[in-house]
Amino acid sequence: MLQEKTTKENQVSRRSFLRNGAAVAAGFMIVPRHVLGGKGYTAPSDRLRVAGIGVGGKGQSDLAEIAKGPADVVLLCDVDDRRAAASIKAFPKAKYYKDFREMLDKEHKNIDAVTVSTPDHNHAIQALAAMQLGKHVYVQKPLTHDIYEARVLTEAAKKYKVVTQMGNQGASGDGVRQLMEWYRAGLIGEVTEVNCWTNRPVWPQGIPWSANKGLVPKELDWDLWLGTAPYKEYVDKLVPFNWRGWWDYGTGALGDMGCHIIEPPFRILDLGYPTEVECSVGSVYVDEFKRGYFPESCPPSSSVRLKFPGKNGKPVYMNWIDGGLKPARPEELGPNEPMGDRDGTSGVIFIGTKGKMMCGTYGMYPTLLPTSRTKEVNVKQTIARVPEGHYVQWVNACIAGYGKKELSSPFEIAGPLTETVLMGNLAIRSFDYKDADGKFPGRGIKLLWDGPNMKITNFEPANQFVKREYRSGWKLGK
Template identity: 55%
Template sequence: MSTNNNPKDVTRRDFLQKSSAAAIGSFFIVPRHVLGKGYRAPSDKLNIAAVGIGGKGFSDISNAWNNGAENIVALCDVDWNLAQKCFDKFPNAKKYKDFRKMFDEMGKDIDAVTISTPDHTHAVVAMAAMSRGKHVYVQKPLTHNINEARKLTEAARKYKLVSQMGNQGASNPGQQQMVEWFKKGVIGTVKEVEVWTNRPIWPQGIPVPTAKAEVPSTLDWDLYVGPAEWVDYSPAYHPFKWHGWWNFGTGALGDMGCHLIDTPFRVLGLGYPTEVECSVGAVFLKDWTPEYIPEGCPPSSRVQIKFPASKMNNSDIKMTWHDGGLRPFHPDLVPANDPLGEPDSSNGAMLIGDKGVMMCATYGKDPKVYLKSGEKLEMPKDAFQTKYTSLPEFGHQVAWTDACKAGFNSKEHKALTSSFDYSGPLTETVIMGNLAIRSYNFRTASADGKSFNFPGRKKLIWDGNNMKITNFDEANQFVTRKYRGEWKLV
């Protein structure tokens, strides 16, 4: 299935149906799916490429493949050791280390791309794909910074392409149940939201590595660094530990915010926040003197984000984020022995209304309501089930591939739970918390150099339309980033 680079909403299915009608009386061979119910022609499959195929990327492309429902034509990863499992599963796919070479050589043979790289390369890969007319599935958080999220959202509309962010909990029926409860006024008006996670579950708040390390022979480190500022290879960065370094990752907020904040953002119909404030955990490597490590994310943080009233909720909202193993305390309506969110209370989201408290675990699982009447509501069995919910990760990837084949203006695309029209603003909200975190330890020295001020330790006022902190300009350097060398967002 080829995608039009001057995208009009014409799918191959449309083309085949029109062509078959025009070929009456000729020897034109009509595809089997037209002639016989239940048949699926090879031409009705997507040709999918994957960039970033180790770890989460392996499940993303495997779920999109859907046991052979689609064609996997190209696989790209900068570390072929981590990629080997995926290479073995799809031996006929062409292998690459550089996504740019993959697009140059196979652009005409690729319809859609899954992108599951570290956060710092999401945007450059996705924009390269979309500018070539490819539908995209991008892991959470959508981007490394706010400007990139805004640009990808605009590009998906401009090129009329199907998009989905990889926060699979958005497709969980539990979220639909929470939306339904709220629409019915079950918990009333919400003024406070609590969200928490046990992340980081990788080393974080540690000094920058200085020991020399040999780059593994299977890894192209220059491609790995990509658009980020150059740093020498260290096992403190790759694999997986990149989450805790601002050069590559977005910390605990970026890792789990698009899963956990998604629930209140969706249920309450939130838009751009108006202000953000934080406090972060300190690191002491010696007595009395805290270490400030601007290159790395802190070991823990609390972030407060405020939103104006929305069409769905007639009140301003204060949302508090906790990470590093910190969590909120039990509201009075929640029994002392009931866990918050997960069974071990490690992750969750809680909406506190004037009639009751609604909460869920990660991905919107196990939604519950505690009412002032003393009644407790739980999700009815098999509620909000669809043809996708029995699939891995609630069919989040398969819904995307179906929408790619149906087209930009299709009901399948409009039904996606995390297209960029939704996940772009959600990501901007999540990453805005990092503006406060990264600004918190910004310091200026006194004239004699004997003391420091910390002007970033204030409430930051946010102009969402213009993507700007209005009362502390130094924070705006984190709205976007400088791209290394010839790398750019195109």
């Protein structure tokens, strides 16, 4: 929420984990500093005790940023010892686990908060397990793999009264705040259309599951890595990054970048649930004449169009393009001027009734069009900036307690945003749905969405993509 100046399943540990979870108090006691020491003394309760689930790669950088605030990383958890090595070195006093359930079962009394930086398909079970123990959570984007999971986490944040933040750090940046100030000042009028694009994917998509089976690295617990996903034999190079291109684990280009790119228009225009979605996808050819059909894999490129009710009865259309394609260059933008990011790889263009504005990934490079207006226009700052940054903002809010400080991407915002992003994937997967007759009835149609009830009302097969079935032994919540 923008902060304004004017308003201000290995059964033993599973069973014990579920049993203990109901008994743990939500939150932790704040002991006044003066009780424990004199001037300059930092009480233990004035520092956040953090456990990291998924501590390699992005998880490593997440913990490094969080440790810049009044926080201590006391527990580390990762299914891959290779990926965890850097964080183990960086936080030598932190105890290390492979199974997050065992960690939470044994250590829940020793932590206040949890970070989740694992592949998309396990975000929800890990985050909810922590929330049900009363732990504050920081979860990487996209918040969840499925629309249903996003709704569950959004509601859980309120139920368990925990401080939440999604890892779309641009939500704390100055760019989105500048754009909102311009929009509220009426500089571009009412926005009727938004174009969003990215050069992703930069990993394999639109291809069959590899027949090149590999040996599971001795450092990797493959069964734990799979988690909620169906069991499959290990494939080389899926870990640590290429999982993003398969639906069992990842959410494609939309899931990877949508929460960074769609966030500014979603927030600024207060979009809420979309009501309609349609799409087309790029083709994959296996030979000169035949289009490949690989429903397990995300497409190499896609185009998605979402309709939102908008304000004053005027709908807002959001167009998403990935795979390196871009929307048409606005007439107001010079032929050699960068569009979106400085290298043009990603961006957003707002089309209003009185003008246009644009930005890059994370809301960076906010620009009025024509670009000369950016320097000419002077709009009073009305929205407070976040000088401490996205991570420390969350740390400080955790220490203050639920409801005491505003955050840039709490689940009340991040949940609906994630649902919108995943709605694009629902359309893409419906497009490639093949019925018993070998036909593709989801192609060339517009899907009508009942947001409050999480249901496509005019094409029942699409609803299988709202909520997936977990592998036996895994469940969401208690």
